[in-house]
Amino acid sequence: MAETVSALGVRRRASRSSPLRLDRQSVLGPVLVAPAILFIAVLVGYPFVLAIYLSVSDADVATSGLGRFVGLQNFVALFEADVFWTALRNTLLFTAVSWLFKGLLGTILAFLLNENLRFTRVFRFVILLPWTIPIALSSITWKWMFDTQYSIVNWIGRALGLIHENPNWLGEPTLAMISIIAVNVWRGFPFSAVILLAGMTSIPQEILDAAHVDGAGPVTRFRKVVVPMIAPILFVGTLYDLVFSLTDMTVVYLLTLGGPANTTHVLASFAYLVGIQSGALGRGAATALLLLPILAVVVFVTLRTLRRRDI
Numbered sequence: 001m002a003e004t005v006s007a008l009g010v011r012r013r014a015s016r017s018s019p020l021r022l023d024r025q026s027v028l029g030p031v032l033v034a035p036a037i038l039f040i041a042v043l044v045g046y047p048f049v050l051a052i053y054l055s056v057s058d059a060d061v062a063t064s065g066l067g068r069f070v071g072l073q074n075f076v077a078l079f080e081a082d083v084f085w086t087a088l089r090n091t092l093l094f095t096a097v098s099w100l101f102k103g104l105l106g107t108i109l110a111f112l113l114n115e116n117l118r119f120t121r122v123f124r125f126v127i128l129l130p131w132t133i134p135i136a137l138s139s140i141t142w143k144w145m146f147d148t149q150y151s152i153v154n155w156i157g158r159a160l161g162l163i164h165e166n167p168n169w170l171g172e173p174t175l176a177m178i179s180i181i182a183v184n185v186w187r188g189f190p191f192s193a194v195i196l197l198a199g200m201t202s203i204p205q206e207i208l209d210a211a212h213v214d215g216a217g218p219v220t221r222f223r224k225v226v227v228p229m230i231a232p233i234l235f236v237g238t239l240y241d242l243v244f245s246l247t248d249m250t251v252v253y254l255l256t257l258g259g260p261a262n263t264t265h266v267l268a269s270f271a272y273l274v275g276i277q278s279g280a281l282g283r284g285a286a287t288a289l290l291l292l293p294i295l296a297v298v299v300f301v302t303l304r305t306l307r308r309r310d311i
Contacts, residue, residue, distance in 0.1 A: 054285035061279035074286035083262045084287070087270040091294070094181060094266055095245040101185045102241060106192025113193065114200050131190040139254035142183050146170050146255070173263035176256050180264060183251050188241060195237035199230030239302045246295060267291050 055074055059067030078084045113124055130138065145152050146169035157163035169179045203226060211221045227234065249268035252258060258265035258273060265273065267287060275284015 051285045054282050055289050057282045059281040074283045087265040087267050091266040097181050098184045098245045102189040102192045105189040109193035110196035113197050128190050130187050135250045146179055170256055176264045180251050180255050199233040203229050242298050
């Protein structure tokens, strides 16, 4: 009996001193983070490394294997293509204009939703529909609305006297670009409004009342009180919106397929056209990788701004 008790005591002391116990911070932390690291490595890391290799190879769907190494030949060929520069310009224009209007409309909508009016909850549900409806379904609807003959947009414009002939919304380069930006803004500004509304509702009402008593108007309260207090939420929401806009190809693909005459391509849709539809996997991977520097600059500037504000 004494030997059994002694053995149990030794086992307990050994278990207490064992470095594999999960109650140790040095063990529990890596164990909890390991699934996320494995997930990123498998679903993000491996495709990213494969894309880097493909971008410096001549891989295509007609040959077996991953192709042979060609260095920077794919990137040089892209820089010599006029369509690439059009896609790059469209990407920057598409992202900047969409971000501007999403922020403006999202701010106005957030102020309206923050008012305690009748049917506010119903309106909040309805206004989120553009963001929750599948993009394929909404894009098909918009494509019908932009149809040259059956467009409800043209019908309303003629009824109001704003237009006198049916514009070819998806058939002219400028109008097509305006159309895809409008659809992207329509779909994304409810997200901006929800992010801003979440921050506004977290501000104590006493602070806003005190600013109002001190003579601050609505614009001043928003600039001097609301924005500084919800800056972390605004920056994170802006970062997400910029990343989603930079990498969005669904609206372009479903509405215009990059046309007319490749004038509405963005980098994401152009990479899909070259790499998947045309079968040039190496050149398509090179096109997609060129989004990385743009995304890196956007993330770096946003995070550096957050750090400077001590948020």
